[in-house]
């Protein structure tokens with residue numbers, strides 16, 4: 210094969226180089242070509258080997274099957290053969306998770322409101338870790354996790370000029386929680402006080418992994434610069450991360466020594482990462498954890514979520530309110546209605562086209578519907594619009610760690626936005642159906658001179674779909690949607706659009 214590759218090149222050389230030199234040249238070329246072939250071979254093997262290794266790992270991990278809905282029944286894990294009591298692993302539920310929320314007494318009064326959005330006092334276990342006791346009102350005591358005072362960390366050196374020494378205290382939360390000796394813990398989940406969780410999706414993702422092994426699960430920053438400065442192998446603390454029980458045990462036995470070795474690190478999550486690296490445990494990336502190292506309008510990201518359960522949202526103070534005409538807290542309260550009603554499908558994208566008026570429609574379930582004039586292909590609609598700035602307040606697209614596309618300058622190319630108005634589940638039918646209404650945001654539609662039908666003629670959109678608790682147990686595939694045809698009296702144009710979301714049939718595609 211090598212000879213076949215080389216000879217045409219040699220023929221070319223012989224006709225184009227001087228005769229005397231050609232033989233020496235040919236020898237050089239043959240050596241160079243064989244080197245090339247060898248390195249290509251090496252490249253090829255290194256390309257295929259990780260894949261093989263990965264598939265072996267996948268086979269080895271004893272992952273137990275999901276159950277439908279609320280995973281609370283017993284699941285047998287043995288493959289054929291009798292089930293002995295020791296072999297029965299129950300599905301992971303909320304009671305197996307302990308949350309460690311890193312907070313500061315300074316910001317507490319404001320931040321506690323974010324916690325109240327998602328915290329379920331009787332169902333969740335966890336603590337708010339503070340450097341100083343804060344006052345809990347009677348209502349706080351009923352609605353928030355109990356507070357814990359972090360141990361003193363003055364004996365540790367801190368030399369970073371960028372961060373705060375509270376990073377040491379916060380990184381020790383996992384170890385401190387482990388030492389509480391709580392029963393039946395499978396996962397410790399760390400987060401900040403300005404993070405909200407979609408608990409059901411967190412559980413869904415955690416139960417893919419064997420909690421009896423060492424797992425460090427989280428995600429990166431959206432900022433390429435942050436990931437360069439910290440690491441692409443680090444779980445960002447604000448987006449939250451999970452540490453399996455045995456790993457927390459191992460960490461607790463070495464963390465204090467480990468911390469002494471890294472006085473110059475900036476924060477808490479890079480300190481955790483440093484100790485994980487010493488333990489040899491890599492980050493298992495789950496893209497549903499959202500650090501949201503962005504500023505401004507998060508719309509672009511929230512409207513094009515990757516096809517994976519949405520687990521967390523962070524930096525709720527750094528981004529604009531997620532709905533217009535509302536305060537940050539009001540907007541989050543509103544968003545929480547979607548999370549409560551249908552966490553499984555929360556923020557999942559569907560793409561379809563209005564064939565008569567030639568519009569492209571992108572739905573982010575429970576949040577926003579965008580209508581674009583003309584045809585924009587799915588491969589583009591899947592890419593977040595850059596409605597936000599980078600963490601260091603730049604609009605430069607090279608600073609992001611993901612693909613994003615420019616927000617159009619031309620008013621006709623901009624999407625018309627319809628924000629979630631209400632969302633309810635109707636159980637009139639056999640399978641519960643979730644109905645959500647979206648109302649046009651008049652403030653974001655600027656005048657457009659194009660003569661084609663304008664999406665601004667629509668005021669209200671209804672999107673509905675059947676509940677599908679099983680969707681994450683299947684291979685990922687975007688749900689399909691289509692615009693329902695409605696008869697309107699002659700000469701009138703309806704300002705109402707109705708869209709149905711459904712499982713795609715095997716040959717169904719998103720195109721005009």
Ligand SMILES: *[C@@H]1O[C@H](CO)[C@@H](O)[C@H](O)[C@H]1NC(C)=O
Nearest residue numbers: 280281299300301302303304
């Ligand atoms: C969670 O699982 C445990 C068994 O590990 C079970 O005893 C408990 O009832 C379950 N809790 C819920 C809320 O389903």
Ligand SMILES: *[C@@H]1O[C@H](CO)[C@@H](O)[C@H](O)[C@H]1NC(C)=O
Nearest residue numbers: 630631632633645646647669
């Ligand atoms: C949701 O909003 C639409 C439009 O305002 C309204 O017609 C519908 O009754 C509302 N649904 C619920 C359950 O409130």
Ligand SMILES: *[C@@H]1O[C@H](CO)[C@@H](O)[C@H](O)[C@H]1NC(C)=O
Nearest residue numbers: 533534628648649650651652
């Ligand atoms: C927000 O308020 C502006 C100005 O009153 C209005 O034009 C816009 O439609 C409102 N947006 C939503 C989503 O209600």
